[in-house]
Amino acid sequence: VLSDSFGQMVVQIQRLMEQVRAEEVNLRKTELKALQAQINPHFLFNTLNTLYGLMLTDVARAETAFMQFMELTKYMYTNAEKDKVSLRAEIDYIRQYIELQKNRMNDRTEVHLSIESRNERPDAVIAPMILITFVENALKYGVSSHVRSDIFIDLALDGDSLHFATRNPIVVRPSAEKSGFGIANCRKRLDLLYPGRYVLKIREEADEYRVTLDLKLH
DSSP states (O other): OOOHHHHHHHHHHHHHHHHHHHHHHHHTTOOGGGHHHHHHHHHHHHHHHHHHHHHHHOHHHHHHHHHHHHHHHHHHHHHTTSSOEEHHHHHHHHHHHHHHHGGGOOTTEEEEEEEEEESOOTTOEEOTTSTHHHHHHHHHHHOOSSSOEEEEEEEEEETTEEEEEEEEEOSSOOOTTTTTHHHHHHHHHHHHHSTTSEEEEEEEETTEEEEEEEEEOO
């Protein structure tokens, strides 16, 4: 039997999902100005789907995940519309997102996160929620409940040069109408914010998906 508080949580999640759907419809009607705003409903809807699935299968995990989700949402709404945020804060945000997603994984999936830094600049900044798009995709399409799945997320910083890479098996293939929305948004933002200062490569090899992004932060 669901507790009253948990029942209220379910209602709240359903209401949020309805709001997010409405926002997505409205945002599709806007042009370039809405690119950054589009991050919020797209990201929220995917994360809310994860939470909703947990509520149906694992109440204890769902309650933990909900608290993690609230922290992520706080960060997102505080920073998503800023031009730049601290790179350290963005990396911590990615860590928290991975921890949230681990709530829906079993022992057949393992996420390998590697972060290296040389000549670190404490004042390094980055456009918010650029990297999370690729992390989100790797975890969305690379998680398996029945076969071994290893997902690799690597970030290396050398001064103002950032190298970021993800690699994941393709366990779930996106439907044609949903494929590429987040990536297209990210490409446009990179074009606007880092013209001539980035190289993005996306490759699908057999049943594996690879992304590499080399970015000059300053």
